[in-house]
Amino acid sequence: xxxxxxxAAVFLALAGVLYVGVVHSPNKSTxxxxxxxxxxxxxxxxxxxxxxxxxxxxxxxxxxWVLNVWGTWCVACxxxxxALLDIARQNVLPLVGLNWKDEDDAALDWLQQLxxxxxxxxxxxxxxxxxxFGVYGAPETFFIDDAGRVQYRHVGPMTAEIWQREFLSRLPxxxxx
Amino acid sequence: MCxxxxxxxxxxxxGISLSAFAFDIESMPTPAxxxxxxxxxxxxxxxxxxxxxxADSPVGLAEDLRRDVRxxxxxxxxxxxxxxxxxxxxxxxxxxxxxxxxxxxxxxxxPFALLLVGGFVAVRIVRxxxxxxxxxxxxxxxxxxxx
Numbered sequence: 001x002x003x004x005x006x007x008a009a010v011f012l013a014l015a016g017v018l019y020v021g022v023v024h025s026p027n028k029s030t031x032x033x034x035x036x037x038x039x040x041x042x043x044x045x046x047x048x049x050x051x052x053x054x055x056x057x058x059x060x061x062x063x064x065w066v067l068n069v070w071g072t073w074c075v076a077c078x079x080x081x082x083a084l085l086d087i088a089r090q091n092v093l094p095l096v097g098l099n100w101k102d103e104d105d106a107a108l109d110w111l112q113q114l115x116x117x118x119x120x121x122x123x124x125x126x127x128x129x130x131x132x133f134g135v136y137g138a139p140e141t142f143f144i145d146d147a148g149r150v151q152y153r154h155v156g157p158m159t160a161e162i163w164q165r166e167f168l169s170r171l172p173x174x175x176x177x
Numbered sequence: 178m179c180x181x182x183x184x185x186x187x188x189x190x191x192g193i194s195l196s197a198f199a200f201d202i203e204s205m206p207t208p209a210x211x212x213x214x215x216x217x218x219x220x221x222x223x224x225x226x227x228x229x230x231x232a233d234s235p236v237g238l239a240e241d242l243r244r245d246v247r248x249x250x251x252x253x254x255x256x257x258x259x260x261x262x263x264x265x266x267x268x269x270x271x272x273x274x275x276x277x278x279x280x281x282x283x284x285x286x287x288p289f290a291l292l293l294v295g296g297f298v299a300v301r302i303v304r305x306x307x308x309x310x311x312x313x314x315x316x317x318x319x320x321x322x323x324x
Contacts (some may be wrong), residue, residue, distance in 0.1 A: 032268070033264060034264065034266055038265075126241070127237065127238070127241045128245075131241055131266060135226075136225050136238060
């Protein structure tokens with residue numbers, strides 16, 4: 001009896017470890033942000049298409065907002081663009097675009113052709129702010145609460161379903177219009 | 178038909194593998210800083226291509242992270258401070274050598290546990306074998322007695 005009991009136990013233990021490993025493997029879409037619960041990194045970036053103007057994180061403090069990291073070189077960003085336009089039409093949360101390592105002209109062309117879902121777009125031309133946000137692949141979308149803390153990060157194209165489930169649900173009831 | 182296609186594919190693949198190495202690692206002002214820089218960039222994971230270090234990857238993000246390391250070294254940060262700043266932004270996953278914490282303890286301890294199990298199994302097998310040999314001898318003896 002114990003002849004089979006020990007190998008069976010070893011097998012089950014190994015299967016358990018491998019199962020946990022597979023389920024929690026760093027899937028690009030499920031990797032948690034290291035910033036969750038922490039204050040947004042400080043930034044001061046030029047506003048796209050508005051020379052001389054800049055936007056800082058402190059200007060956004062006091063209400064919840066959403067940061068969407070995108071670039072015209074990013075194919076999946078094109079995929080999510082329609083969803084972002086729908087979200088902008090709901091007018092619930094301000095969408096701040098972080099144009100990551102892009103050409104300003106290309107970005108402006110993109111917004112003109114596909115429509116502009118953003119309240120404001122800032123140009124992170126050398127990618128420093130993206131690194132401070134722990135960005136590793138566009139598109140990424142962050143939910144920042146009214147206290148300026150990162151509450152959620154979605155990696156990959158935004159969809160209506162994710163918006164509903166992960167972003168709208170995090171709005172404080174009192175903050176709803 | 179197949180030949181030319183394969184030749185083109187081969188050339189493309191060669192191009193890809195060559196282009197993967199066609200970038201220069203930036204140099205540091207002093208040899209001491211260069212040594213620290215080389216060490217750090219080899220132990221930080223490129224988050225975009227997760228099984229390469231930022232020293233091995235030509236992608237833009239790896240380049241930006243190398244610049245970040247370089248600037249922090251020049252700004253006088255210690256290796257520990259630089260690692261911490263990376264972990265604060267990207268999480269422990271950016272370190273190829275994860276720190277010993279409660280959640281990573283099993284990663285560090287599992288090899289020793291497996292070694293113990295293996296040793297235990299080996300000892301058991303050896304013991305069983307030696308008792309088999311003893312009984313074999315007795316059979317041989319009885320055979321000799323019989324002949």
